[in-house]
Amino acid sequence: MRISAQAIWNGCDTPHPGRIAILDGRIEQVLPPGPADLDLGEAILCAGFVNAHLHLDLSLPRPTETMVGSFDDWLRSVVEARQHLGEDGLTIQAAIGAEETLAGGTTAVFDIDPAGHSITALTDSPLRRLILREVISVNSQPGVDLDALGHFLGGAHDPSRELRGISPHSSYTVHPELLAKLLPWCREQGAPWAMHVAEPTWERQLLVDGRGEGARFLEGFGADPASFRRGHTMIEALRESGDLTRQSLIIHGNECSDDELAAIGESGSALVWCPRSHAFFGRAPHPAPRAAEEGLEVLLGTDGKVSAGTLSMLDEMGAARAAAADLDIETIWKMAIVHPRQWLARAGHPDLLGCGTLQPGDPADLVAVSIPEGDGPLLERALAGEVIASWIDGRALQPEMLGDAQ
Numbered sequence: 001m002r003i004s005a006q007a008i009w010n011g012c013d014t015p016h017p018g019r020i021a022i023l024d025g026r027i028e029q030v031l032p033p034g035p036a037d038l039d040l041g042e043a044i045l046c047a048g049f050v051n052a053h054l055h056l057d058l059s060l061p062r063p064t065e066t067m068v069g070s071f072d073d074w075l076r077s078v079v080e081a082r083q084h085l086g087e088d089g090l091t092i093q094a095a096i097g098a099e100e101t102l103a104g105g106t107t108a109v110f111d112i113d114p115a116g117h118s119i120t121a122l123t124d125s126p127l128r129r130l131i132l133r134e135v136i137s138v139n140s141q142p143g144v145d146l147d148a149l150g151h152f153l154g155g156a157h158d159p160s161r162e163l164r165g166i167s168p169h170s171s172y173t174v175h176p177e178l179l180a181k182l183l184p185w186c187r188e189q190g191a192p193w194a195m196h197v198a199e200p201t202w203e204r205q206l207l208v209d210g211r212g213e214g215a216r217f218l219e220g221f222g223a224d225p226a227s228f229r230r231g232h233t234m235i236e237a238l239r240e241s242g243d244l245t246r247q248s249l250i251i252h253g254n255e256c257s258d259d260e261l262a263a264i265g266e267s268g269s270a271l272v273w274c275p276r277s278h279a280f281f282g283r284a285p286h287p288a289p290r291a292a293e294e295g296l297e298v299l300l301g302t303d304g305k306v307s308a309g310t311l312s313m314l315d316e317m318g319a320a321r322a323a324a325a326d327l328d329i330e331t332i333w334k335m336a337i338v339h340p341r342q343w344l345a346r347a348g349h350p351d352l353l354g355c356g357t358l359q360p361g362d363p364a365d366l367v368a369v370s371i372p373e374g375d376g377p378l379l380e381r382a383l384a385g386e387v388i389a390s391w392i393d394g395r396a397l398q399p400e401m402l403g404d405a406q
């Protein structure tokens with residue numbers, strides 16, 4: 001099958017008119033303009049979006065435009081929402097989230113799955129996924145069941161579609177003694193891992209000297225804040241222990257210093273930025289645009305729908321653009337398409353998503369975005385466009401939108 005468009009984007013250069021040839025679910029080659037089975041016209045055609053951070057089981061409507069109350073209240077409300085939804089409710093939310101994700105042209109997700117609800121919801125979904133099993137334990141006992149986690153890692157039904165990893169939730173919700181065992185274990189297993197780091201403003205004080213709002217937060221959960229005192233920040237601790245590697249993905253990093261952001265880049269790790277969720281929490285401007293200018297590989301994620309508002313990556317890219325007006329537009333698109341694939345390849349798993357640069361042999365996971373009329377670069381204009389079609393393994397996900405043409 002050949003699909004033509006006015007703007008084929010290969011993940012690095014300016015888009016050009018052309019065609020993508022697909023054979024057996026994979027990209028065969030990129031061709032110059034010519035006859036095609038499907039002509040998309042004024043549209044960008046490129047590798048599908050990757051949502052590098054979300055919580056599918058929290059695909060609830062956002063209660064308000066911005067957070068009401070404190071971050072601690074918010075975290076508690078999330079715990080309560082999970083309890084209220086129950087087993088079936090969480091699976092239904094994850095399924096709703098997966099549908100919305102696919103409808104938005106996202107072809108792969110890095111999802112945090114505390115208890116298997118995403119796995120159940122995605123059983124028959126074409127969505128490619130890195131499913132990260134969440135670990136939360138504010139006390140050192142009873143410890144982490146590494147046998148169970150090992151079983152989880154090896155349990156993907158369809159390895160061409162699903163990869164598994166681990167997500168120690170954050171530096172303040174996993175006891176340091178457990179992290180000290182878990183992260184080297186992930187390294188041995190070759191398992192990618194992702195952790196929320198430097199998200200609340202109080203994290204630094206908690207980790208450096210065991211005090212402050214974070215200490216009170218932990219006491220509320222019956223934990224001993226003093227045992228979380230490291231004398232330095234999480235990134236510094238990870239660097240010192242040798243656990244900051246290409247297998248690790250740092251989520252948020254709101255409060256990271258320039259040195260810490262540089263350390264993330266030097267280690268081969270990467271940073272996930274969720275601009276809409278960040279805005280929801282009313283935080284100070286995120287350091288990601290500046291870090292990206294300095295060359296750090298920044299990925300984009302929505303975070304949960306409950307804080308982002310929608311699971312559309314195009315919306316997320318628009319928010320990233322608004323927060324990073326000086327960044328070149330190619331970098332914004334790379335955050336959603338090329339960088340997540342590059343990180344996963346570095347983490348040891350190059351085959352699941354390919355490289356996002358339309359290389360022959362990559363999975364034919366594609367998205368087409370309309371280009372509204374106007375001036376300016378095509379990639380810039382397309383941020384105000386709409387997803388008109390997407391494909392996974394060369395199969396159209398919205399065949400009704402393509403009519404007879406597909």
Ligand SMILES: [Zn+2]
Pocket residue numbers: 053054055196251303304
């Ligand atoms: Zn999150």
